[in-house]
Amino acid sequence: xxxxxxxxxxxxxxxxxxxxxxxxxxxxxxxxxxxxxxxxxxxxxxxxxxxxxxxxxxxxxxxxxxxxxxxxxxxxxxxxxxxxxxxxxxxxxxxxxxxxxxxxxxxxxxxxxxx
Amino acid sequence: xxxxxxxxxxxxxxxxxxxxxxxxxxxxxxxxxxxxxxxxxxxxxxxxxxxxxxxxxxxxxxxxxxxxxxxxxxxxxxxxxxxxxxxxxxxxxxxxxxxxxxxxxxxxxxxxxx
Numbered sequence: 001x002x003x004x005x006x007x008x009x010x011x012x013x014x015x016x017x018x019x020x021x022x023x024x025x026x027x028x029x030x031x032x033x034x035x036x037x038x039x040x041x042x043x044x045x046x047x048x049x050x051x052x053x054x055x056x057x058x059x060x061x062x063x064x065x066x067x068x069x070x071x072x073x074x075x076x077x078x079x080x081x082x083x084x085x086x087x088x089x090x091x092x093x094x095x096x097x098x099x100x101x102x103x104x105x106x107x108x109x110x111x112x113x114x115x
Numbered sequence: 116x117x118x119x120x121x122x123x124x125x126x127x128x129x130x131x132x133x134x135x136x137x138x139x140x141x142x143x144x145x146x147x148x149x150x151x152x153x154x155x156x157x158x159x160x161x162x163x164x165x166x167x168x169x170x171x172x173x174x175x176x177x178x179x180x181x182x183x184x185x186x187x188x189x190x191x192x193x194x195x196x197x198x199x200x201x202x203x204x205x206x207x208x209x210x211x212x213x214x215x216x217x218x219x220x221x222x223x224x225x226x227x228x229x
Contacts, residue, residue: 035217043203045220091158100171103218105158
């Protein structure tokens with residue numbers, strides 16, 4: 001079975017600073033995909049970034065980067081230069097073949113950006 | 116390109132009633148998945164449809180069912196509603212639903228059962 005753990009229920013960050021959201025995962029599959037989603041108060045889940053288990057480079061998408069440490073089974077999201085609009089819930093998720101590629105989500109981390 | 120559209124956005128139903136939620140995926144996407152989100156249980160997978168066939172199913176009672184039409188639009192039905200069914204129901208579409216494909220979500224339907 002696979003499991004996603006996000007240990008930070010809530011975080012505060014000052015505008016323009018960087019913030020790191022922790023995500024650890026557990027799976028016996030060798031091939032897997034890791035995803036981060038943002039969920040504002042409106043409810044929609046917004047895809048942010050993807051990292052494949054065989055990708056050698058850490059994924060980056062604009063102000064989002066993924067610190068992928070395969071041996072530690074860690075896939076932390078880094079948001080640089082935080083903006084007020086970054087205030088939202090952030091979810092780490094994973095797809096593995098043994099689970100028929102269903103998206104499994106962590107519990108989420110609430111980020112509040114302060115002006 | 117239009118995103119994933121879920122209707123209705125909000126719904127209030129009484130215990131014992133049934134409800135149907137609709138999801139129109141991104142054009143060209145053949146995989147549609149449904150998730151239930153509650154404060155206590157988080158995001159839980161309900162089922163996935165691909166080319167009109169249910170491909171995966173989560174651990175929900177038979178009161179929860181779904182279907183997909185030839186245009187990939189999907190509906191989810193919950194019969195004999197219970198108070199615990201109050202949740203945000205999210206629909207996600209992807210081209211194939213495979214390992215590396217991101218899922219694109221709709222804004223969800225917020226169901227309240229009273």
